[in-house]
Amino acid sequence: MIQTVNQTVMHSYPGMVALVTVTHKGENNIMAAGWHTYISYDPPIYGVAIGRERHTYQMIKDAEKFAINFVPFENSSLIQQAGVYSGSRVNKFEKENIRFEHGSATNSPILHDAYIAYECEVMDRNSYGDHDWFVGKIVQFYKDKDKFYKNGLPNFDKLTIPLYLGRSQYTCIGKKSEFVSHKIEE
């Protein structure tokens, strides 16, 4: 039964983790962000919360651009590595041998193994509590078309999507998952 509790409850997961990338003054960095969402479809706008203590924070604040990358379940160890290590101490692209190309619109790293990526230009930033909320206009889309049906839904015969659970635990949605339709005929 649901009841009031006197401690913070943070129910962000299971959820997709965004790999946030940036290139600034010749330095490339990548971090894992669990708090992120689409905000607007037309024009397309994406938001991501970044802690001000993160190495990536200052880079994106200065560069005013970034990319969002999503990788499949078979690359989910990369998500954990991007989340644990700091770009102030290691070059995560070299350490993890992460292959990428610089995006054409923002120069931000687009991962070879991503199945979806967006390049974003920062259009707003606000400090809320212990994070800053970056709002980015999406200026270039990337997609691995083979992994999706024409209607936009993932083809789970070809793509398994990792979801973070918390405490270094991951799960996934794939061809073995249960699916139901709740279509309402009005």
Add this chain to the structure above:
Amino acid sequence: MIQTVNQTVMHSYPGMVALVTVTHKGENNIMAAGWHTYISYDPPIYGVAIGRERHTYQMIKDAEKFAINFVPFENSSLIQQAGVYSGSRVNKFEKENIRFEHGSATNSPILHDAYIAYECEVMDRNSYGDHDWFVGKIVQFYKDKDKFYKNGLPNFDKLTIPLYLGRSQYTCIGKKSEFVSHKIEE
């Protein structure tokens, strides 16, 4: 292989849907929101994107408070109903026989069947493209403690979490899902 595409790619799902509730001037309403996230842990702050054409939009804008509710997979048809019907035409609580109590902090409906809920006071709102981004300070937490372990992770023997896929399709994370740990020992 990932490549640039010249059309909008919206990869928000699979993801949890937030049931956003509000009570204003004696009227109760509920809507489904796919674009929402935690923004700050300390203090706890939550954000949600709401289309300006939604009946809920004006109510939350005026009330300056709302609640976020998460319901289990067995109630996922409710998510679809909250998303399809408009509170301007039907009282969704009566139509769907949704049981709730008014939250102690904001008077917003807290669903009996929710397993987690937050009451929020609006602390900021910005228009970005076709949605407004509401930022809410969480002022009261609710939890169905039986469905979680002490470490905060869901007990999937007792809770199956619904995820929206798009196009009225839902999937879930539960005891039959695949789990992996990517714990890094530094």
